[in-house]
Amino acid sequence: MKIDRRRLVALTAAGAAGVLTPELLRGSAAPKEGAKVPGGDLPAREASWYRRLEEGRVECQLCPQACTVADLERGTCGVRENRGGTYYTLVHSLACSVHVDPIEKKPFFHVLPGEKALSFATAGCNVECKFCQNWEISQFRPEQVEAYFLPPETMVATAKRTGARLTAATYGEPVVFWEYVRDVAKAANAAGLRPTVVSNGFIQEKPLREVLPSLSAIKVDLKSFREDFYRDQVRGKLEPVLKALEVIREVGVWLEIVVLLIPTLNDSEAEIEDLSAWVFEKLGPDVPVHFTRFHPTYRLTELPPTPVATLERSWKIARKQGLNYVYLGNVPGHPGENTVCPGCGEILIRRMGFRILGNRLKDGACQKCGRTIPGVWE
C-alpha cells in the first residue's frame, strides 16, 4: 500500500502513542470495532442538528456556517452529507487520530495536572485556518484519511486501559463530530472519567448548550479579536465564538482560552489589550489565557515564528488588564508556563513543556497564603 506524507504522519503519531495497536484494541470490542475503515465505507448516522428545507435541501444547525446543503452535497466541514433530504454525519465513531497525551498538551493548566488524556479526532473542520497545525486531518474529508471505527464505549475502555483519567476531543475540530463528542462524554462520565474538548468555539448555541453539561472542561482557541482576521485567515466569524465563550462561562464548565499569536496578523498591542479587557469583563479574571507561539505551517509558511518578546509583551498586557492566570505556550522552560498564585506570588505548579516539575497546590489552594485556585483538581 502506498503511504503518502499525510498518512505517514497519522500512522506514525498513532503508533508512537501506542494506542491504536491491535494489542490494545483486541478483546475490548465487538469484532468490527477498532477495525480500519476503508475510505468508501463511511458509517453514516443521522445528524442531530439540522432542519429540512424545500426540494430536498437541508440547513445545518450545528455551526454558524449554517450551510444550506443540496442533495448529495456536503457542508463546509466535509463530514456531513445530505442524502435525499436527510443529513448525516459520516464521522461518528470514526477516529483518525488517537493518542495518549499529557493534559498539559491540550493545553489545560488547571485540569488534573500531570494526568493523561486519551485524545481523539476525526477528519474535517468547519473553518480553514491558514495556519492550521493539524491540517492533514482537519482539512480532509473522512474518506481521505486512515481511520478506525471506535464507538464511544471502546474509546472509554481504551482510555481506562491506558491509565488516562480524561478523554479529550481535540486535534481536528470537535464541533464537526459533536454527536461523537456527546456520546463519548456520556460514556466517559459513566466510567468515572473526565471528558474534555479542545475547540475553536465556532458552534451554534443550541448544540453547545446540549453537550456542555456533560463536559468537565473545554479549551477554546480564540484566534483573534478582530472580525477581519476571522474572515481572511480563518474563514469564520469572531462574534459567534465570543458568544460561545460567554455561554460556556454561564453554564459553568471549566474554560481555558488559547490565543495563537501570529506575527503581524493578530499580535498588536491594541488587539491584545482589547482581547484581555473583553475576557476580564465578560468571562472574569480567573479564566486562564494561554498566549502560544506560532510556527509556519500549512498555507502560512512565509511568516516567521512568533518572537518570544511578543509573547512576553502580551503576557504583561493581559496581566495589566487584570487577568490572574496568563500563560505562554510553545516555549518550553519559560517561566510563563508556571502557575503562580495571584495572591502571594508563590509558584504553585512548575512546568517544563508538558511535564510537571512540581505541584504545590493542596486541595485546590495555595499552601502559602491559602488562596483558592480555580480549576478541576480532582
Add this chain to the structure above:
Amino acid sequence: MSRELTRRELAALLGAGALAGAARTVGSGPVVRPGVVGLARAEAELGKPLGRATARRVMAAALSASVGTESGVEALARLFGPSDTVGIKVNCLAGPALSPRVELVEAFVDLLAEAGVDRRRIIVFERSSRELVRAGFTIHRAGPPYGCVGTDNDYESLPSSCGAIGSCFARLVTTTCTALVSFGVVKDHDLAGVSAGMKNWYGVIHNPNKYHDSGCDPYVADVVRHPFIREKLRLTVLDGIVAQCHGGPAFRAAEVFPLGTVAASTDPVAADLWAWQVIDGERRRRGKPSLEEAGRPVRWLATAARHGLGVDDPEQLRLVSA
C-alpha cells in the same frame, strides 16, 4: 492574483510544460477559438444509451465544429500530440442517469487515439473509482482500451494556493497528465448555479467542500486558473444529450429534459456560458425563475473571464452547429 508555487509544483509544471509545449507544435493553425462552442445534435430517449455509431458521429461533429476542422480526428490532432498524456475528467456525481455517457466518452477516446494519442496515455478519471463504476465505467488502470481510474485520494502532499483557494491537487493532474479535458454534463447546481465544464474541476482538489459559499465565486475560477489546470486544459466537452434545469447537482427525474446536444469548446468559459443559457432557457419554458432571479447567478464566469480564461460576453459567444 496571489499565486504561490512550491518548488515541487514548479518542477511539476516545468516538466509538464515542456511536454505540453512539444505537443502544441504538432498541429497547425489556431487551436484556441475564444467564444466558439461547437454543437452537434443527437436525438435520444431518456434513460437509453446512444448507439456507438451515433455517439461517434455526434462527438466528431461537435469537435470539428468547435475547432473549425473537417473532422473530429483532425480537431483533436490540432489539440493533442503523440507525446501527450491526456486526462479526461468526467463528472459522475449524479450517478448513471446524469453522468457523461460511457458511449460518448469512449467515442471521444477512439477519436483521440485516431488523432495519434497512444491509448495507454489516455486516462478517463473521476475523484473516486466508486463513482466511475456507479456511472457505468469499468476501471482499468493502464488500458486497454484506455485508462479509467479514480484519483482515490492520491493528492499532492502539500496544498497549493491560487487566489482564494488552497488545495492539494490530484497527482494525476499535477504530474501524470500533460493535457486535460473536462468532460462534464449540463446541469443546474444549487449553489454554483451551473455545473458543466469548469465546476467539474472541483473534483481534482482535496477540499471542494470549502469552496461552495458565495455561489462558488471566485473559487471555480481560482481552481481553473491554477497553473496545474490552466496550463494543461485544452478542451471542454459537455454531454447535453439530456440536461437538468433545476435541483442539481443530484439527479432529479422531473427536472431533466432532452436537450439532444453535445457541445465542445476550447474556451471553458464560453462552454459554461452556453450551458447557463440552455438551463435558463429551459427554466423560462417551464415558468421557473432564471438562475439570477433564483439568487444564484453564475458570477464565477465573469471572474473567470476577468482572469483571461475565456469569453463570458453573450455578444461574443459563437455557437457553431455541425
